[in-house]
Amino acid sequence: MMKRRSLLLAGPALMAGGFTGLSVTGAAAAQTHVIKFGQSASLSGNQANYGKDIRAGMLAAFAAASKADAAKGLRYELVTLDDGGVKSRCASNVSALINDGVSAIVGLTSGAGAEACLTAIQDSQIALLGTASGNMGIRKSAAGSVYHVRAGYDLEYQRMANYVRDFGMRRVGVVTLQDTSQANQVALSEALGAMNIKPKEVFSVDRNAQSFTDVGNALLAANVDCVLFATNATPVSAIIDQMVSAKYAGMFYASSFAGQELIEVLVARKQSTVMSTVVPRTSAMGLTVVNRAQQDLLASGLNARLGLTTLEGYIAGRIAVEAARQAIRAGGDRPSRARIRESVAGLRADLGGYKVDFAAGSSHGSNFVELVSVDRYGKLVG
DSSP states (O other): OHHHHHHHHTHHHHHHHHHHHHTSOHHHHHTOEEEEEEEEEOOSSTTHHHHHHHHHHHHHHHHHHHHHTGGGTEEEEEEEEEOTTOHHHHHHHHHHHHHHTOSEEEOOSOHHHHHHTHHHHHHHTOOEEOOSSOOHHHHHOOOTTEEBSSOOHHHHHHHHHHHHHHTTOOSEEEEEETTSOHHHHHHHHHHHHHTTOOOSEEEEEOTTOSOOHHHHHHHHHHTOSEEEEOSOHHHHHHHHHHHHHTTOOSEEEEOGGGHHHHHHHHHHHTOOEEEEESSOOTTOTTSHHHHHHHHHHHHHTOOOOOOHHHHHHHHHHHHHHHHHHHHHHTSOSSOOHHHHHHHHHTOEEEOSSOEEEOTTSOSBOOOOOEEEEEOTTSOEEO
């Protein structure tokens, strides 16, 4: 069953990266080496758009790298399994991908799922790279094979708490996820506590729930000055819509987990929020990483638009490719899992406007966090 699901879900990956192999003929074609990465992503459920965007960004990065390295007989391939945003399914998928022989696990879209995978990651000594979540549980873990391309939620929460304090807001409502890591809750509490802010109301919701009306009603009744969201886009957009319709005059703050989907939903409704981002603004075409991501997405034929979430996936894909290239330079066309893991640990990369550095001995490659206002027209304003 594993092989069949891999083939079905990896089809676009094979199309995006595989055409480079078709351009190599004769003896060279027979020598093409495929470096296969595994991903478990939420391609269904309330996080489907988020998961699909992360995957599209990674596929664009792999397709561009496969084209660039075709003359060397190299191709980068992504095998994606759907977990629906359910952590137990993510853990099962990752175990299946490891057994299927992938070189590294890249771009998981569930932080809770990534945390549930840590034992399998540690036992197999495979690299877990570029999880598309700031989950603090995987950052606090002692597992030595986990590497973070983006900043953690601790840095996001600190920026959000500073903003709340600077605007003099004291009555704060907080909405988190039921299945989130305890370490995430601690990071949020510490960030607010450092600003002498004690939340008036705290709610934990099911990320895949169909209604959040009870939470919205409770926040309205509490008359909070602002609401901090540490959830996927669906709860945020639903509660904002309910509260705006009730003439709520306060402010909303969303973590990066809400992603590009939240921006697009709010723009369609002419609503706004403050949001933390962990990648550069996609309008910053003067940055090489943004410009190349745009070009590679267009060239991939995936029919995916550049947004914050696709850019995050693209950056993770680029870093995975750089690790594989370094592993190959270190010895051999077929780098082992151990060699790729070692290459990640020593990697320092500047993508042009976004730097990732593991070479200093840290598993945290970037501290990039920006707090922006998303206006009703979709502009990101500093």
